[in-house]
Amino acid sequence: MAYPPRVEKPLFFLDYDGTLAPFAPDPKRARPLPEVPALLEALRRHHPVWIVTGRRLEDLDELLPVPLPAIGLHGLQRGQIGGPREFVVPEVVRRELARLRAAIPHVPGLWIEDKGPTFALHYRQAPDESAVLRALEPWLAQVPDTLEVIRGKKVIELRPRDVHKGTAVRAVAAQWPDRTPVYIGDDTTDEDAFRALAERGVTIKVGDGATAARYRLPDESAVVAYLRQYLTSPPAPA
């Protein structure tokens, strides 16, 4: 895969975990690479920059205190880091998620991250991951067709089938017709955004694995290096 191009008028969509911040056993301690906050501060003076995350946006107030517009909960929350935000979760979905939340079995090594109307089931710290996954199977069998089970990086989440990072970024990109979306992400849920922006965007997968993205960067440091280019003048044409 070729190195991602630098585009003239970018509209940045940046995932958080695994893209700006290396993974950590405890999500609350997953800080961005040290240079990231200042880099995003500088970048936003020149270009629109959105954060697109599966996290609840409140998490980022402390982890990434840069006042950027943001999409949270894989598309179910929108607002600003450190500013106002709202959940966009239909009542029927809220009820279904609450029912399933109450029915999660107690499984040693499973940690539940409550994120307001949604939740994530983490097993990164489990001594036997496959035992956790086996124990969750009967519970997963109760998930109705209206919800999709997302298997991310040592995490299982649920979300409605028709709301995801792809629907969210497509709506934002429609407001910036003269800009080229540049989406950078590493995980399963970023694939929806890669597909949604396939025709007009620069889509960049971070790390290994099959992807619908057109370009790839190896890790978070490479993401920083790619973004840094946008702070300097473009090379003069030959």
Ligand SMILES: O=P(O)(O)OC[C@H]1O[C@H](O[C@H]2O[C@H](CO)[C@@H](O)[C@H](O)[C@H]2O)[C@H](O)[C@@H](O)[C@@H]1O
């Ligand atoms: O869309 P993202 O910004 O990539 O968020 C996806 C999930 O990230 C977090 O979990 C992941 O990162 C944790 C911290 O490094 C790690 O411990 C965990 O194993 C990863 O799955 C976050 O906790 C979730 O809520 C996000 O949905």
